[in-house]
Amino acid sequence: MNVDVSKYLDLFVSEATEHLEALGADLVKLEKDPSRDAIDSTFRHAHSVKGMAASMGFERTAALAHRLEDLVYLIQRDSSLLTRELVDLMLSAADALLAQVRAAGDKQPIAGHPALEAELSERLSSLNSARSQLNPSTPLGAGSPAELPTPQRKKRPPSLPASGSPASVRFAIKIQIAPSCQQPGARAFVALKRLSKLGDVLELKPSMEELRTSRIPDGTVSLELQTASDEAAVRAALGNVAEVALTSFSALQNARPEPKPSPLPRPPASNGSDNARTVRIRTELLDYFLDTVGELILATSQIREIGKRFSGPAQPHLEESVDRLHGLVKDLHDKVMSARMMPLSTVTDRLPRAVRDIARRREREVELVVSGAEVELDRTILDNLSEPILHILRNCIDHGIESPQERGAVGKNATGRVAISVRRERDRVALEIEDNGRGMDPQKLRLSAVAKGAITAEAAERMSDKEALMLCCLPGVSTAKDVSDISGRGVGMDAVKRALEEVGGSLQIHSERGVGTRFTLLLPLTVSVVNLMLVGVGGEVVGFPVAKVLSALEVDSSEISKNGDGSLLPHSKGLLPVHQLSELLGFPMTQPRSARPYLVMEGDRGKVALAVDRLLGQEEAVLKTLTRPLDLVPGLSGVTILGTGRPVFILDVPRLLST
Amino acid sequence: MTKRVLVVDDAIFMRNMIKDIFASGGFEVVGEASNGVEAVEKHKELRPDLTTMDIVMPFKSGIDATREIIKQDENAVVIMCSALGQESLVMEAIEAGASDFIVKPFRAEDVLAVVRKVLGDN
Numbered sequence: 069m070n071v072d073v074s075k076y077l078d079l080f081v082s083e084a085t086e087h088l089e090a091l092g093a094d095l096v097k098l099e100k101d102p103s104r105d106a107i108d109s110t111f112r113h114a115h116s117v118k119g120m121a122a123s124m125g126f127e128r129t130a131a132l133a134h135r136l137e138d139l140v141y142l143i144q145r146d147s148s149l150l151t152r153e154l155v156d157l158m159l160s161a162a163d164a165l166l167a168q169v170r171a172a173g174d175k176q177p178i179a180g181h182p183a184l185e186a187e188l189s190e191r192l193s194s195l196n197s198a199r200s201q202l203n204p205s206t207p208l209g210a211g212s213p214a215e216l217p218t219p220q221r222k223k224r225p226p227s228l229p230a231s232g233s234p235a236s237v238r239f240a241i242k243i244q245i246a247p248s249c250q251q252p253g254a255r256a257f258v259a260l261k262r263l264s265k266l267g268d269v270l271e272l273k274p275s276m277e278e279l280r281t282s283r284i285p286d287g288t289v290s291l292e293l294q295t296a297s298d299e300a301a302v303r304a305a306l307g308n309v310a311e312v313a314l315t316s317f318s319a320l321q322n323a324r325p326e327p328k329p330s331p332l333p334r335p336p337a338s339n340g341s342d343n344a345r346t347v348r349i350r351t352e353l354l355d356y357f358l359d360t361v362g363e364l365i366l367a368t369s370q371i372r373e374i375g376k377r378f379s380g381p382a383q384p385h386l387e388e389s390v391d392r393l394h395g396l397v398k399d400l401h402d403k404v405m406s407a408r409m410m411p412l413s414t415v416t417d418r419l420p421r422a423v424r425d426i427a428r429r430r431e432r433e434v435e436l437v438v439s440g441a442e443v444e445l446d447r448t449i450l451d452n453l454s455e456p457i458l459h460i461l462r463n464c465i466d467h468g469i470e471s472p473q474e475r476g477a478v479g480k481n482a483t484g485r486v487a488i489s490v491r492r493e494r495d496r497v498a499l500e501i502e503d504n505g506r507g508m509d510p511q512k513l514r515l516s517a518v519a520k521g522a523i524t525a526e527a528a529e530r531m532s533d534k535e536a537l538m539l540c541c542l543p544g545v546s547t548a549k550d551v552s553d554i555s556g557r558g559v560g561m562d563a564v565k566r567a568l569e570e571v572g573g574s575l576q577i578h579s580e581r582g583v584g585t586r587f588t589l590l591l592p593l594t595v596s597v598v599n600l601m602l603v604g605v606g607g608e609v610v611g612f613p614v615a616k617v618l619s620a621l622e623v624d625s626s627e628i629s630k631n632g633d634g635s636l637l638p639h640s641k642g643l644l645p646v647h648q649l650s651e652l653l654g655f656p657m658t659q660p661r662s663a664r665p666y667l668v669m670e671g672d673r674g675k676v677a678l679a680v681d682r683l684l685g686q687e688e689a690v691l692k693t694l695t696r697p698l699d700l701v702p703g704l705s706g707v708t709i710l711g712t713g714r715p716v717f718i719l720d721v722p723r724l725l726s727t
Numbered sequence: 728m729t730k731r732v733l734v735v736d737d738a739i740f741m742r743n744m745i746k747d748i749f750a751s752g753g754f755e756v757v758g759e760a761s762n763g764v765e766a767v768e769k770h771k772e773l774r775p776d777l778t779t780m781d782i783v784m785p786f787k788s789g790i791d792a793t794r795e796i797i798k799q800d801e802n803a804v805v806i807m808c809s810a811l812g813q814e815s816l817v818m819e820a821i822e823a824g825a826s827d828f829i830v831k832p833f834r835a836e837d838v839l840a841v842v843r844k845v846l847g848d849n
Contacts, residue, residue: 073744076740076743076744079739079740079743080740083738083739083740084740087738109785111783112737112783112784112785115783115810116737116738116783118810118811119738119741119810119831120738120740120741122810122811122831122832123740123741123744123831123832123833124832125832130811134811134812137812138812250811250830251809251813251814251817251828251830253814253815253818254809254814254817254818254821254828257817257818257821257822258821258826258827258828261821261822279818280815280818281815282814307844308844308845308847309827309844310827310837310840310841310844310845348739
């Protein structure tokens, strides 16, 4: 019976992917600091992937992982072998493996990498021969770790030989190891161990040293056993060893035996560790829990609404029960939310590798420092975060960090520094990405934005430097001198800002010329419960995340001034462009009134005032993501259902304005 | 009586595969451990008839774990899970007290043959 491996495919893909990603991170760490722990961990990852791939029958992947494992094994023995080029090669192997694992997951054929395999083999044999020249006594087989600490041996005290027993007999024994046996040396070891329990093993051929290297001609092992046991016991002992056949067995004349060295276990090394008791849960299941518990909250609110319409003696009891239900559901919701929290390290662990690649391609020397990665966020936020962080990092290296020569010329350390620090600020998390590069030039951004027609010269003039820096988040605006294949040209920062806003976060930029730039990402801990500002417009109710509303005010129409094609609302010291929400949503225009409410919100190009019909108040709501085709409608960021059962769309103002 | 098995491997994937093989052979998998430290604890707690032990694991290797298990129960039956290129480690494990070994990729019939023979011996 063979194991049907197809049912393990999902698990294989997810676990092998984890190992390979960790392997990549380890390799980057190794390059900086080849510590024992990092090397051992690298070895374990390569080894695990090899074992799993072999078990799945993915021979190409197993073979590639095996070569990688062998390379790491050599480094385990001699960390001075580690060079940048070798790390490059091993990273390529890790990437190739990852691609193979993905292909396997997609049920696609697994592509071989002959050039890479050849390079790995070549590197293995050259490192091996270099090593054996240095240490001629310990050559290494390319394929198998053969160098092992010799176990401590203790000679049996001559006064207590097993043969001292009067009933002791000596048997001549020949055993045959099955040709199909994959590890005949180890198999022989098992057989010898069983026999040595019965007495002393003597005249062993091949010798112990030959067995250790699995050199067993024809698979035949011969020995003599000095024992007090009878023939049946010896036969029984060998009969219980798989892949071994007893081919010859005879009793010899009793003779005085040589004391047999008996392998003794070394004292156990104690190495404690705490291991949190955890189980794996599919992320879909976590999403389902969250959805369902969200529905429960809604259902509870609905019961409460209905209960309000009842009158009579049961009413207080109903209310009390609903309160209790509400409390339980809320508690459950909190627990589900905490189960969804994951440390930011799930994102940042991959960054050293990315930074290394970008820096090498751009010929920059960059040191990445990450702190606070243990801070936890909802996994939806984390999923949305990895691309933006990566993009900002690319910008820091491409446009921020100068070349080593340029840095030297201005008296900076040739190695630039990018620091990622994370800290929790009450119910938010602040993630800062800071470089010590050349900094951004707000004036250049102003000129570029005006030249691209993104803003008017007057608007540019009015902008503070801080506001001008945010212009890099407008599509097409960038001060980068050259178009880089890595970070592109201005295309990305608007996407970064969008992605952050989608999860309820925001972006701030601080920059000082010649000193560096700091991007601050302010993120909510969770996404699913939002505080909504509900407004009425054209008979409909829509919501805005309260976090996005800068202020809500009622203004008399006499205070609104007109300029050419639009209206302006006086706000603090300036004037804000006014947009009619009904118009943006394509609702019929409402009757002009003397006084009406406005929401002041942040748009892509500064603050705007949104004219609405009514302010309906705030409500905590469980955000549900939009499904097709609603997610394609620009300006909609989600939907929620109010306690009354009424569905309400949540609007995204910057996108609404840009359509 | 159904023989009770403890499965030790740092990969869930491998543990599942081994568990299925034992289930198909009529064994009862009574526990799992994902590293050497956990293996020693679980062995002490569960006293299984048989333990399968991966060699390369975080925190404590399968060989060190085997040594400790044998120290705490000299009759413990530990089967090492070997792989290509690990033969010398298996030998070290056998010297440390392991009873036998199986080689990845596992074939259910080979694994069960080794295990049945070992248990017949004990």
